[in-house]
C-alpha cells in the first residue's frame with residue numbers, strides 16, 4: 001500500500017489521498033485521492049491495484065447504487081456484475097436483459113473481469129506505455145475534411161458481423177480491408193474488437209496496427225472500465241468509443257481524463273437529445289458521434305443526425321467540436337444529407353464491407369474519389 005500512497009502524493013494534479021479503501025476483511029485495497037483541480041468538477045482517483053471506476057467511488061461515498069445513479073441520468077442500461085454491492089445482486093428482474101445493448105454490456109462485464117484477471121491493470125498500463133506513440137485521430141479527420149473541400153472525412157470500419165445482420169462478409173481479412181480503405185482515401189479506421197456480438201478481436205486491431213497502415217485507429221468496443229482504454233492503447237489504438245447510453249457522466253469525465261493522459265482521442269457517442277444534452281455539459285469532449293442507429297432497437301434513421309444538429313448545432317460550433325455521423329450511410333445522397341447538417345466526418349461499415357472491393361466502394365459511397 002505504501003507505494004500507492006507515495007504515487008498518489010506525487011500525482012501531477014496535486015491529488016490528495018483522503019481515504020484508504022479496504023475489503024470486507026479490512027485489508028487495504030487502494031487509496032482514494034481527491035484531485036485539487038481549480039476548474040471542473042471535483043474528481044476522485046483511486047490509486048492501487050484494483051483501480052475503481054469513478055462511479056464506483058461515488059457510489060461508495062454516496063451510498064447510491066450504480067444503477068440508481070445511471071437511471072437518474074436517463075440511462076436505461078443496467079449493470080449486472082457488482083459483487084461488491086450486495087444490494088445490486090442479480091434479482092429476478094435482472095435475469096433477463098431488456099434489450100440487445102443491455103445484453104452486450106452484461107457480457108462485457110464478464111469478459112472484462114476475465115481479461116483483468118489475466119492481465120492486471122498495472123501490467124496493461126506498462127505495455128500501453130511501451131506501445132508506439134498515439135496518432136492524432138481527431139486531427140486527421142479535420143485535415144481530411146478540409147482537403148476535400150468540406151466533404152466529411154471517412155472513418156472506415158473493419159466490421160465482420162453485427163448482431164442484427166449476422167455475417168457481413170465471407171472472406172474477411174482485416175489487414176487487406178484496412179489497406180484498401182487507406183489506399184482509397186479513408187482518414188481513419190475503426191476496428192471492431194467485440195468478439196461475442198460483432199466477431200471482432202484485439203488480434204485484428206493489433207494486426208492492422210502492425211501491418212504498416214498510417215491511418216489513426218479507433219478501437220470500437222463497449223467500454224465500461226478504464227482498463228479497456230489502456231488495453232486498447234497497448235494494442236495500438238489511437239482512439240476509443242465512449243457510449244453515452246452506457247456510461248454515466250462521471251465515468252465519461254473520468255475516462256476522458258484517462259484518454260487525455262495517454263494521448264488518445266475519445267469519440268463520445270450519443271443517439272438522442274437527452275444523451276447529447278448530457279455530453280454537451282461535459283468539458284473536454286472534442287469529438288461527438290451521432291449514431292443513426294439505436295443500440296437498443298437497432299433501428300436506423302439518418303435524419304437523427306440532422307434533427308440533433310438542427311437543435312444543438314450552435315453550441316457544438318461554439319465549442320468547436322467535430323461531429324461524426326455514424327451508421328446507415330449507403331449512398332452519395334446520404335453523405336450529402338449529413339454533410340449539409342454540419343458533420344465533418346462519417347463512420348461507415350456495412351455499405352463498404354459488404355461489397356466485393358471495399359476500397360473501391362468508397363468512391364461509390366461519396367460519388368467521387370477522395371483526395372488524400
Ligand SMILES: O=P(O)(O)OC[C@@H](O)[C@@H](O)c1c[nH]c2ccccc12
Pocket residue numbers: 157159220221222241269291326327328329347348349350351
Ligand atoms: O455498419 P454501419 O451501419 O455503417 O455502422 C457503422 C458503425 O456506425 C456501427 O458499427 C456502430 C456505431 N456505434 C457502435 C457501437 C458499437 C458497435 C458498433 C457501432
